Amino acid sequence: MLLLKLYLAFLKVGTFGFGGGYAILSLIENEVVNSNKWISATEFVDIIGISQMTPGPVAINCATFTGYKVSGVLGSIVATLGVVTTSFILVTLAYFFFTKFKESTLLNSALSGMKPALIGLIIGVFISLSKTAYVDLKSLIIGAIIGVMLFKTKIHPILIIVISAILGIVFY
Known part of the structure; x- marks a missing residue:
């Protein structure tokens, strides 16, 4: 029964999530943290961090880690199959x-019309994740440093992740 519930939750995420991994994160959070309470908000933030560092789409990685x-x-x-089922069917039909229908x-x-809505979903995820990621002054300082580096330099994202880890070790 739990596996069926897990499949259906991620089938819903895969079906109604439009716009890629970051836009779909709010749907995943709603299913796994709020509705089913399978993981805590802190664990969800950790899963997102791991999902971003591993190869592959963020939504699929989140499904895989959450399912595990x-x-x-x-x-x-089961969770991974749930999140990709609708996309597989739609790509096959497409x-x-x-x-x-191209023209x-x-x-x-x-x-x-969907493009602006995707930006809104991504901003919503940012605000939601900020509540658990920025818990003290140290986390705000790390976020500010990385934010400045992202907007002012052309540092490779892998280096940004390494720098973030080093800052985490130094501050915590």
Whole structure:
């Protein structure tokens, strides 16, 4: 029963999540932290951190790590399958029908309307994650340093992660 619930939760995330990993994080958080209470908000932030450092899409990595936390290896397989099921079906259908609807003004208009909503979802995730990530002055200082580095330099993201880890070791 738990595996079915895990699959259905991530099927919902994969079905209604539009715009990639960061936009989908709010849906994942709602399912695994708020609705089902499988993990805590702090564990969710940790899973996001691990998901960003490992290869692959963030949403799939979050599903895999959450599934493992909830129900071991089988849970990770079930959660991962849940989050990719709808995308797999849609990509398969798109392969056959995309050329027919490529010039559709209705489709292009719908996609144009979704773009601003995705930015709103990403900002919502940032605010939600900020509540658990920025817990004290040290975490604010690390966030500010990394933020300045991201916007003022062209440092590679892997180096940013390494610098963040070093700052975490130094401050904590």
